[in-house]
Amino acid sequence: MIDIQKQTLKHANTLQGVIGDNLFPELQHVSDVKQVLELMMGLAQNISQEQLRAVIFLNQLGENKLIHPNGNPYEKLTKDIMTDYKTAVANPAFYLDTIEELIPKPPKPVVFAPSGKQVNTGRE
Incomplete structure (x- = not known):
């Protein structure tokens, strides 16, 4: 009798988990997401060819x-463009896509026809 009660309680907890939307594993550690985002901060946005040409032009200028006998006045600007500014103007979608990739995806359903052949559901 006690085994039946334990089994019923186990099934009830499973059903409650399904109803409570706990079908897939949850992200356990926010620190993992934070670590990935901190790593990506320096890689936030690729510099385009035009931007790179402009930086090279400023360095050469x-x-x-003859124009700048006291040294390169653009050195700080080009350094800032290559480090701080590129992360400041990064598209937020870059970070959102990264977070989305860290979330576990549900498995794709496998559907079989009555004949036993696998049916393509069209979901990719």
């Missing part, structure tokens, strides 16, 4: 001793 700053090295011209």
